[in-house]
Amino acid sequence: MTDFAPTTLHLRTLGDALVTLNGQPLVWPARSAEELLWYLHAHPQGAYRADVLADLWGLEDTPTATNRFRVALHRLRATLGRADAVTEVRGRYLLHPELLAASDTAALQAGLEAARAARTGDEREEALRRALACVDGEYLPQVRAEWVEEARAYWRAARVRAHVALSSLHCARRECPLAAQTLLRAVQSDPLIGEDHHQRLMTCLAQTRGRFEAVEHYRRYRRYLREEVGDTPMPDTVRLAERLKAGELLCWAAEQEGQAAESKR
Template sequence: MVTVNGQPLVWPARSAEDLLWYLHAHPGGAYRADLLADLWGLEDTPAAANRFRVALHRLRATLGRADAVSEVRGRYTLHPDLLAASDTAALQTALQAASLARTDAEREAVLRRALACVEGEYLPQVRSDWVEEARAGWRVARVRVYVALATLHCARRECPLATQALTRAVQADPLIGEDHHQRLMTCLAQTHGRFEAVEHYRRYRRYLREEVGDTPMPDTVAIAERLKAGELLCREAELERGQARG
């Protein structure tokens, strides 16, 4: 949703809203020919160019800014202020702030603010191929936040919170690094019991076989066997012991 002075916008035409979201998903800008092809399946003809000019005029008028979209050497971009006011910009700002945080408490607070920006799908109302790249980047950022939170919770032995964050991470991206699946298995064993941990391993193994045509790494299989045997593992503690021995 787009608001101006706290009020939701009423779009005069779908084309103006489509243009806004396309430029939002391409912060580096886009050429008119690409806009026409991706948004409306048109070639860059005089008639199509006129349709684009109408949509551009309506977008600027609706936002109340003549400078809402600029054109430099044929490339159209949203004004930096408009990009900075979006959830995407807030997410990137929060991730950068988290990397610079001086304490765990400060880092967690920033990460949770970032998480509030990435709940749900990116531009769920858009059903076009052009949005998929930006949507994939959105998912990657969401996974980064969950993994960072899980790392914090693991370090503090907050097993239920670590389990929750890792579960969200692998749900968002099942092909996340296999070490995260290993960590989730050990966390599940601690918080929900070995049967839940082994069940996650089986689901992951089935996913790899059916969707990727692959199998889990030997380390993952070994962890699953240890969990099946009733051994309670803590991946974080094992890593710490390994570092101490090194």
């Protein structure tokens, strides 16, 4: 069997669960084969057969269940067109690295790594935008099972990190509308990313959309904390909201720079 050409196969997991070959969706001979693919993708370090059987199909590792696993595995390999699509290493079943590399999550990870290694702000922005270009929603949104939650949280956090990093670049350049837009996407994805991000967003919204938008975000955040967490905003956030209500136009980046300069005196 020949290796996959790197541009022909693509696994889309962020916002969808779709495999395409030469731009065309693969036709799965059985649902179990597709389920096995996504399970192994969510466990890139591999998984034991007993765990696959229990998590995917609620089965114990019996001879009958083992046969079901073998059939699903055979169909998965046949559909993808290579016998080494899934390998077994010390009892753990793993997707071939080329399959993992053909995924949108690999592109997201590569973009984040390139951003960390970037030498200039422009290079970092390009890498972050490249990372976010492949993101179109939650990881494997069609899957409703406990086994996907850890991977879903991981990739959600990766997406949020990219949005926050890009927003910080815009903020440092005083590109307030872009900073607000990008940071808003981050807090919408994960409202608990950190209260300092909500504070920065409030100041960005006041600068770009007016104090009413800023205060409304504060109220939504306060309601979220009360209803979902059973908590209240920090005193600093409450004081910031009051300042914005009073009509102050604040710049988070400028205030942070001022505090840093003050601390050096």
